[in-house]
Amino acid sequence: MEIPGRLVIKTFVIFCLAFPLMSMCRPDGEGPSVRQVDALVAGLVSDQEPGAAILVVKDGRSVIERGYGVTDMRTMRRIDARTNFRLASVSKQFAAASIMLLVRDGKLRYEDRLTDIFPDFPDYGRAITIRYLLNHTSGLPDYEDLMPPADPSLPMEQVQIKDAGVFELLKKQKAGKFAPGSRWDYSNSGYVLLGLVVQKASGRPFAEFLHDRIFVPLKMATSVAYERGKNDVPNRAYGHTKESGRWGETDQSPTSATLGDGGVYSSLSDLAKWDEALRRHTLLSEQEMRPALTPVYVLEGPPTEPDGTPAEYGFGWFLNLWKDRARMWHYGDTAGFRAGIQRFTSEGLTVVVLCNRSDIDAASLALEVAGLFLEGSR
Numbered sequence: 001m002e003i004p005g006r007l008v009i010k011t012f013v014i015f016c017l018a019f020p021l022m023s024m025c026r027p028d029g030e031g032p033s034v035r036q037v038d039a040l041v042a043g044l045v046s047d048q049e050p051g052a053a054i055l056v057v058k059d060g061r062s063v064i065e066r067g068y069g070v071t072d073m074r075t076m077r078r079i080d081a082r083t084n085f086r087l088a089s090v091s092k093q094f095a096a097a098s099i100m101l102l103v104r105d106g107k108l109r110y111e112d113r114l115t116d117i118f119p120d121f122p123d124y125g126r127a128i129t130i131r132y133l134l135n136h137t138s139g140l141p142d143y144e145d146l147m148p149p150a151d152p153s154l155p156m157e158q159v160q161i162k163d164a165g166v167f168e169l170l171k172k173q174k175a176g177k178f179a180p181g182s183r184w185d186y187s188n189s190g191y192v193l194l195g196l197v198v199q200k201a202s203g204r205p206f207a208e209f210l211h212d213r214i215f216v217p218l219k220m221a222t223s224v225a226y227e228r229g230k231n232d233v234p235n236r237a238y239g240h241t242k243e244s245g246r247w248g249e250t251d252q253s254p255t256s257a258t259l260g261d262g263g264v265y266s267s268l269s270d271l272a273k274w275d276e277a278l279r280r281h282t283l284l285s286e287q288e289m290r291p292a293l294t295p296v297y298v299l300e301g302p303p304t305e306p307d308g309t310p311a312e313y314g315f316g317w318f319l320n321l322w323k324d325r326a327r328m329w330h331y332g333d334t335a336g337f338r339a340g341i342q343r344f345t346s347e348g349l350t351v352v353v354l355c356n357r358s359d360i361d362a363a364s365l366a367l368e369v370a371g372l373f374l375e376g377s378r
Helices: 003-026 032-042 089-102 122-126 130-134 163-171 188-202 206-215 268-280 285-295 362-374
Strands: 052-058 062-070 242-244 246-249 262-268 327-336 337-344 351-356
Touching: 032 052, 032 062, 032 362, 052 268, 052 362, 062 268, 089 130, 089 188, 089 206, 089 262, 089 285, 089 327, 089 337, 122 327, 130 188, 188 206, 262 268, 268 337, 268 351, 327 362, 337 362, 351 362
Parallel strands: none
Antiparallel strands: 052 062, 052 351, 242 246, 327 337, 337 351
16 A cells, blocks of 8 residues: 555654654663663562662763562562652651751751650650751660560551550650760661651641652652551552562561651652752752751761761761762661662762662662762763
């Protein structure tokens, strides 16, 4: 059948317009760093098992947004840029940002004390300020150490502790672990309380505040602070652990229902928008962010990475250099999930790694990926 000339021209124009996009998607058209990332992950994840998602943003442009593996072993649905993973402690930066927004609103001050906000809190809370909670110098005991052993015969939802339960455990204590402000000690308890502080100061639930004041303005459409029975996680990845050579779904633990310390689910596409807001200061101004990026100083027990390496910490962010490059970063580690974000602000580079399996060190993998893009940049 003869094709009319006008149709030939139209088809040719469409092909020419589409060709650059096609070449961007083809492996043969990718830069060497992209191919190296694929090779790096190929040694860790297969197509038929729980996997990872990797985001690389360079100078405000997403150069990699890729999924590897599957969201769960039941549906075998492919991981992609819209898959939502539990962020674990990477959630802490959202709790910190919520507090900073309320400080801007005039509803909180960094020097407000725990007993100013919760008058029924024990006397040891008089010396604990919001600032101490944010930078892990509060001295609060770890709620995980205070919880009774979980009854393995009960369903997980019945043994999970929630924010109110953490508050009650802390209220039963007579003293903290050390004088507030004197030492640094990573505190999930402190960030659970920060979520409750947001609720008390704003007059609305923490999850709702996150949605209305951070996720909606930044168009992070599918990010959510997950609460079983109250909301859902769209495009959800489920956590996994490998035992005796087989993958088991280990999506929840007794401490998976708290919010401020690790309850946010998000995706690569939404975290790219979060990164843009941080880069362009569209949510919080550069001046408003400054306290979050100022390392805390203590006389003893300075900040450390999980392996004990000396570090620096601000509000919800580690701030120590990497190979003499300034960065802000965090890791997340919970049942069946690992997460890591590395932001090299001077180089305009951000790397996010989200995993729905427990055998990948996401923060270290993010550094490996960052190294591919930073190599030779000086």
